[in-house]
Amino acid sequence: xxxxxxxxxxxxxxxxxxxxxxxxxxxxxxxxxxxxxxxxxxxxxxxxxxxxxxxxxxxxxxxxxxxxxxxxxxxxxxxxxxxxxxxxxxxxxxxxxxxxxxxxxxxxxxxxxxxxxxxxxxxxxxxxxxxxxxxxxxxxxxxxxxxxxxxxxxxxxxxxxxxxxxxxxxxxxxxxxxxxxxxxxxxxxxxxxxxxxxxxxxxxxxxxxxxxxxxxxxxxxxxxxxx
Amino acid sequence: xxxxxxxxxxxxxxxxxxxxxxxxxxxxxxxxxxxxxxxxxxxxxxxxxxxxxxxxxxxxxxxxxxxxxxxxxxxxxxxxxxxxxxxxxxxxxxxxxxxxxxxxxxxxxxxxxxxxxxxxxxxxxxxxxxxxxxxxxxxxxxxxxxxxxxxxxxxxxxxxxxxxxxxxxxxxxxxxxxxxxxxxxxxxxxxxxxxxxxxxxxxxxxxxxxxxxxxxxxxxxxxxxxx
Numbered sequence: 545x546x547x548x549x550x551x552x553x554x555x556x557x558x559x560x561x562x563x564x565x566x567x568x569x570x571x572x573x574x575x576x577x578x579x580x581x582x583x584x585x586x587x588x589x590x591x592x593x594x595x596x597x598x599x600x601x602x603x604x605x606x607x608x609x610x611x612x613x614x615x616x617x618x619x620x621x622x623x624x625x626x627x628x629x630x631x632x633x634x635x636x637x638x639x640x641x642x643x644x645x646x647x648x649x650x651x652x653x654x655x656x657x658x659x660x661x662x663x664x665x666x667x668x669x670x671x672x673x674x675x676x677x678x679x680x681x682x683x684x685x686x687x688x689x690x691x692x693x694x695x696x697x698x699x700x701x702x703x704x705x706x707x708x709x710x711x712x713x714x715x716x717x718x719x720x721x722x723x724x725x726x727x728x729x730x731x732x733x734x735x736x737x738x739x740x741x742x743x744x745x746x747x748x749x750x751x752x753x754x755x756x757x758x759x760x761x762x763x764x765x766x767x768x769x770x771x
Numbered sequence: 772x773x774x775x776x777x778x779x780x781x782x783x784x785x786x787x788x789x790x791x792x793x794x795x796x797x798x799x800x801x802x803x804x805x806x807x808x809x810x811x812x813x814x815x816x817x818x819x820x821x822x823x824x825x826x827x828x829x830x831x832x833x834x835x836x837x838x839x840x841x842x843x844x845x846x847x848x849x850x851x852x853x854x855x856x857x858x859x860x861x862x863x864x865x866x867x868x869x870x871x872x873x874x875x876x877x878x879x880x881x882x883x884x885x886x887x888x889x890x891x892x893x894x895x896x897x898x899x900x901x902x903x904x905x906x907x908x909x910x911x912x913x914x915x916x917x918x919x920x921x922x923x924x925x926x927x928x929x930x931x932x933x934x935x936x937x938x939x940x941x942x943x944x945x946x947x948x949x950x951x952x953x954x955x956x957x958x959x960x961x962x963x964x965x966x967x968x969x970x971x972x973x974x975x976x977x978x979x980x981x982x983x984x985x986x987x988x989x990x991x992x993x994x995x996x997x998x
Contacts, residue, residue: 547931575814581834581835582833582835582838583828584835585823585827585835585838586820586823586824589816589819589820590820591821592816593817593819593820593899596812596813596816597813597894599810600813606809607808607809608808608809608811608812609810611812612812633911633940658791662795665858667824668827671900672820672899672900673899676899682821697837699907763866
């Protein structure tokens with residue numbers, strides 16, 4: 545086996561019974577007729593179910609529509625592209641000459657599709673369990689931002705209204721950490737409701753985004769506590 | 772357990788470890804806050820993956836886009852509605868008074884949603900394997916009509932052109948059986964290419980639809996043979 549596929553296997557933590565599936569999963573249609581699109585079809589469904597299961601368990605307070613919105617936000621191309629970079633897929637992809645010349649191995653859509661094809665390949669090779677486990681490992685480091693319709697587009701406003709409706713004071717927000725280079729900082733924000741003894745945290749690409757994420761987390765906690 | 776849920780369990784061929792999941796799956800939001808919508812969210816993904824797996828195995832000749840189109844045609848509300856009727860769901864559904872008065876237990880969307888919720892309930896109760904097996908049992912009697920882009924909207928024309936391109940005669944079509952009451956007949960049509968010694972069959976709600984289905988099956992066979 546190509547040593548690059550060997551090390552991809554290690555990163556996936558899955559040893560293929562049928563290594564042809566692994567090779568096919570990283571083969572773009574520009575390279576060969578034996579390409580990854582049918583595996584991508586399967587992998588897309590594996591991804592949707594595995595993430596649905598994850599959210600169903602973790603976000604017990606969320607209604608169906610909110611679960612759908614949260615999933616759509618999680619499995620979008622941008623996220624899959626990042627995960628593909630984490631697996632070093634640009635160096636493993638098999639692309640036709642023209643596609644390689646035009647930088648296809650860095651194209652987000654090609655990388656996201658190959659990631660899905662890998663999920664499909666693990667599913668065909670070993671069944672749903674190992675494929676689901678791979679999705680859960682991949683998404684371990686991905687922030688889950690619950691997308692709730694009830695709070696509209698602005699969790700901070702929603703939280704403030706929720707508290708005012710119960711005669712409570714407005715929450716306090718505090719940046720507890722900033723990480724990353726100056727032009728691409730991440731803000732880790734804490735939201736506190738002293739009267740309830742509750743604190744929640746959120747992360748965002750700006751102070752305001754971090755506050756919104758923290759407010760969303762707090763709203764979820766309040767909703768779950770009320771049940 | 773309610774005897775109606777008992778017999779539903781038998782029809783599903785699945786005995787629930789957690790019978791509350793079964794009850795929740797047949798509970799519409801008009802009946803109780805503990806309703807089936809979150810399970811439906813899961814079940815929809817279970818259905819998509821299980822049918823994707825089925826088509827991936829059975830239709831080895833189809834490209835990704837055709838697999839997607841074929842699946843969309845299979846899991847549409849009309850099919851799920853019919854499957855729900857087969858499970859006698861109208862007599863098991865738990866609906867609020869208003870919804871019952873307005874005939875909600877016969878509404879296709881409510882029945883299709885409950886069917887998906889049942890798939891989600893089996894998935895939560897016992898994992899993907901049993902849920903997938905249930906989908907495959909349910910779809911055993913459902914005709915799979917491959918939806919192929921290459922042949923456009925008219926498989927008969929596509930087949931004729933394919934044969935003419937190879938200097939062969941046009942195929943013959945023959946109705947081999949009609950079943951069902953007069954206003955809702957089903958036509959079982961055979962398509963034959965004597966020169967190749969091939970026959971394929973298709974089923975449709977009209978003679979013409981049966982012929983198109985038979986032509987589609989024949990095109991698939993020809994495409995598979997060519998590989």
